[in-house]
Amino acid sequence: MKLYKLSYFIKRDFAIFLSYKMALITSTLGTVFPLLTYFFISKLVPSQGQKGLSEIGGDYFSFVLIGTAFTTYFMMAIQEFSATTRRDQMAGCLEALLSSQTDTKTIIFMSAIFKFIHNGTVLIFMFIVATLFLGFDLSNINIPSAFLTFILSIFVFISLGIFSAGGTILFKRGEPFSIVFGTMSSLLGGAIFPVAILPDYLQTISYLVPIKYSLDALRLSILRGYPIEMLSNQLITLLCIALVLFPLSLIFFEWAVEKGKRLGTLMQY
Amino acid sequence: MISATNITMQYPIPKRYVEYLTQPFQTNYFKALKKINIEIQSGDRIAFLGVNGAGKTTFLKIIGGLLYPSSGSLCINGIDTQKQNLKARKRVGFVLNEERSFYWRLTGKKNLLFFGALDNIKGEELHKKVEELLRMVGLEDSKDKIFAGYSSGMKQRLAIARGLLSNPDILILDEPTRTLDPLSAEVIGTIISERIHNKKERTLLIATHSLSEAQILCNKICFMKKGQIIDYSSIKSIISEYGTLENYYKKMMNDEMVLDKVQQKIVLQ
Numbered sequence: 347m348k349l350y351k352l353s354y355f356i357k358r359d360f361a362i363f364l365s366y367k368m369a370l371i372t373s374t375l376g377t378v379f380p381l382l383t384y385f386f387i388s389k390l391v392p393s394q395g396q397k398g399l400s401e402i403g404g405d406y407f408s409f410v411l412i413g414t415a416f417t418t419y420f421m422m423a424i425q426e427f428s429a430t431t432r433r434d435q436m437a438g439c440l441e442a443l444l445s446s447q448t449d450t451k452t453i454i455f456m457s458a459i460f461k462f463i464h465n466g467t468v469l470i471f472m473f474i475v476a477t478l479f480l481g482f483d484l485s486n487i488n489i490p491s492a493f494l495t496f497i498l499s500i501f502v503f504i505s506l507g508i509f510s511a512g513g514t515i516l517f518k519r520g521e522p523f524s525i526v527f528g529t530m531s532s533l534l535g536g537a538i539f540p541v542a543i544l545p546d547y548l549q550t551i552s553y554l555v556p557i558k559y560s561l562d563a564l565r566l567s568i569l570r571g572y573p574i575e576m577l578s579n580q581l582i583t584l585l586c587i588a589l590v591l592f593p594l595s596l597i598f599f600e601w602a603v604e605k606g607k608r609l610g611t612l613m614q615y
Numbered sequence: 616m617i618s619a620t621n622i623t624m625q626y627p628i629p630k631r632y633v634e635y636l637t638q639p640f641q642t643n644y645f646k647a648l649k650k651i652n653i654e655i656q657s658g659d660r661i662a663f664l665g666v667n668g669a670g671k672t673t674f675l676k677i678i679g680g681l682l683y684p685s686s687g688s689l690c691i692n693g694i695d696t697q698k699q700n701l702k703a704r705k706r707v708g709f710v711l712n713e714e715r716s717f718y719w720r721l722t723g724k725k726n727l728l729f730f731g732a733l734d735n736i737k738g739e740e741l742h743k744k745v746e747e748l749l750r751m752v753g754l755e756d757s758k759d760k761i762f763a764g765y766s767s768g769m770k771q772r773l774a775i776a777r778g779l780l781s782n783p784d785i786l787i788l789d790e791p792t793r794t795l796d797p798l799s800a801e802v803i804g805t806i807i808s809e810r811i812h813n814k815k816e817r818t819l820l821i822a823t824h825s826l827s828e829a830q831i832l833c834n835k836i837c838f839m840k841k842g843q844i845i846d847y848s849s850i851k852s853i854i855s856e857y858g859t860l861e862n863y864y865k866k867m868m869n870d871e872m873v874l875d876k877v878q879q880k881i882v883l884q
Contacts, residue, residue: 438715438716443733446704448733607683610682
């Protein structure tokens with residue numbers, strides 16, 4: 347990877363981000379308010395005997411914080427590649443980018459990097475606020491297993507994101523990947539409530555949703571300090587999904603770009 | 616040398632509602648280019664003339680590797696623009712007529728630095744090159760002004776500077792003076808004739824509606840009509856045959872009008 351190119355993408359997006367002053371303020375406030383909302387909702391949920399919460403210590407606030415914070419991040423990974431493609435299409439810059447001497451995959455990948463850094467910072471900020479002011483307990487965290495889970499999950503969701511970007515090139519609006527996974531993740535992934543409270547048939551379907559494995563492993567590694575070997579089921583599943591989806595997504599994206607160039611629809615939005 | 620063989624380009628046309636019901640699986644196409652064959656020698660300066668919709672921009676985008684033809688092939692110095700797209704693109708600088716193709720919230724200099732990095736220029740060399748180009752197009756005093764504050768002429772000059780970043784063998788300009796007042800157009804013309812064409816082996820391809828621009832900047836005319844090249848001649852031979860480019864253009868246009876009338880008659884009968 348050419349790091350100097352990456353640095354120019356980050357500089358570009360950082361300069362544009364800073365130029366929107368109001369967005370800076372609203373994005374900071376936007377991270378704090380949901381935290382408080384979940385904190386007060388958690389007061390309604392008894393800490394003992396709740397199905398699906400006991401494995402992680404019974405605290406609903408910890409459950410929902412990890413669920414929503416990481417789901418938001420992973421959904422960004424799915425949506426950002428297609429969002430950046432569409433932004434550049436609409437801004438008129440896509441043609442200029444694609445006429446440069448950098449290949450399309452690199453352009454799409456690097457265009458999304460700043461958002462990953464920015465949202466990663468927001469994620470850390472949320473956990474700092476929750477730990478300092480809302481009683482979130484990070485003392486049991488097993489950093490290597492949490493980190494490995496995060497990296498494997500990122501590969502899975504980046505793959506879905508690349509599929510989504512290819513879909514945006516083909517369908518412009520309403521590409522199916524992020525819609526399907528967005529809906530499935532919130533219902534079946536266990537972001538806001540434990541999958542264990544769902545009917546049996548929905549629980550069976552939830553095994554097809556990658557984010558379920560990510561959130562299970564993240565909760566167990568952060569809240570209970572599970573080491574890597576105790577999370578092998580989830581981690582191997584995530585690895586297998588990533589190994590299959592990542593190359594397929596790149597092939598699909600290349601095919602979508604070629605089709606767009608051949609039909610002359612690449613710049614349309 | 617640019618060599619185009621049997622280039623055909625067809626775009627899908629949106630269907631009417633009734634067609635979705637009556638012909639659900641049929642796609643209608645508009646043929647933008649019909650079997651284009653041409654060889655362009657290195658160092659040629661060619662003006663592409665023709666009415667709007669004649670196929671000039673589509674053909675130039677195929678040369679620039681931004682579009683792939685539906686059939687046929689295009690090679691730049693033996694490099695196929697479809698099979699080795701990135702390698703072929705390295706030979707070409709594309710000056711887009713779309714003023715939105717820059718980042719409006721970045722300065723002119725930051726825009727050029729970003730696009731320069733995409734063209735594989737880095738470090739000190741990139742900064743030197745950008746300063747040199749800004750000087751060449753007369754924007755050195757406005758380099759730190761944000762792009763949104765540039766006039767149309769300044770935007771077009773910046774687009775020319777971007778096209779020259781990689782010092783390409785082939786420079787494509789798509790209607791470079793389309794939105795400019797006569798004075799700004801003259802400045803652009805001067806920049807192209809005096810400062811860009813000092814590299815004698817550089818091929819210059821300009822889509823234009825300005826005959827004076829064509830006469831000053833180019834040595835050949837490629838006249839396109841309804842997706843076909845109907846004439847490819849040197850300006851010298853055109854002048855000796857028709858006296859002026861205006862007469863030549865009128866003749867070509869009249870031929871087209873006559874052709875249209877004949878076609879209308881056939882349809883009516």
